[in-house]
Amino acid sequence: MQSATLANNKDNYTSAATSIADLRDLSVKGLVRMLDPQSQLFCYRLWKSAGGLEREGISHRYTMMTVLGLHRLAATGEHIPLDIQAILEALLRDTSWVTSAGDLGLLLWTCAVVAPDRLREVCRSLKVKGALNRYSDGRAAYTMEVAWLLAGIAHCVLGGHDDESEIMEEGLAAFHLLKLNSGPTGICGHLAKGRTIQGLLRGRIGSFADQVYPIYAFSMFALACKNEEAKQMALRTARTICQLQGPHGEWSWHYDSSTGRVVSRYPVYSVHQHAMAPLALFAVADVTGEDFKDSIYKGLSWISNNELGMDFVDHSNDVIWRSIYLGRPYAYIDSALRSLRIGNGYAPSGQLSVKYECRPYELGWLLYAFAGR
16 A cells, blocks of 8 residues: 555656646746836736736836746756846845835845845845844734745855844844744744734734745754754644645635634635745755655645636646635635634635736746756
8 A cells, every 4th residue: 555655646746747847937938928128127917807918017026036936947057038137136226125124034035045246235235133123014023024034044144144143133033033923833823913903903813925934934044053943843834734735735825823723715826836835845844854745746736626627827828827716705704614613614616716817926936946856
């Protein structure tokens, strides 16, 4: 029986590897059309209108995430039909858009990985020390943004830029905040519970993003600083979300940090399936040696084997459609029933809809997670 299971897993991984190669190619093609040629920054989203796909806005955050993915793919020897250096220069030409600890963390992460020669300049001009107190997302201890800062600082250290004590001090402060936001099973709330009114109302409930980015940040911090506690925290959260993974491989949207339970299943986002969960689970696996491939590839299979029986990969437009969502009032009913532990959180297909849009970070994180794997 065990031999048969191992053989089946090997076949599944081989099939998934073929699919990932296709998804990498699609992602690069899709990102070419998502780049705004005037600003040399990536758009906020592509969305499906009556007239076809339309590009909307620009996003510095999405640009950083996308550059990280493109750079990692380029490092494997793949041809990238985009000028990564020009995009990076567009980001660094004027950094007035850095208005949060999360922005700063992503920029540190990007420079540490893509342009380490620019790192000292960025650290000096944007002042890493005191960032958590200087920016509102740091003061309220928003989990995702604090995790980005911790990941950025960890990558600074991994890149050899650890000679200034202020970087490590801020990293330890970010680590401490994430610990406080983490519940007994490792599930993280959205922000600190007691610092703001919003924290009192929303502090214990965290999104899937509030789980995966801490897993990644804890893993990188453990690697950079030989921190055993961070490694164990990454492992605890990773094990918990895998235990809560749905039967189609779906990653749910909201979790209760106090009970360690799923609060609301929908929307289910394709980026969680093909990019963000793999990004986090590969990172913790690399640091701890624990194997999360079954959960990674089970999640990946949701892209074409989901509640609607729909393939979210659209090769004709080089996109992966964004999500399945539950319309109102069903979304409120779903959350209420789950909070009362009534019902399983699954909705009839007639109540579910598809969001026909794609954002560049979704394809960027896919490349970052799977490049070279």
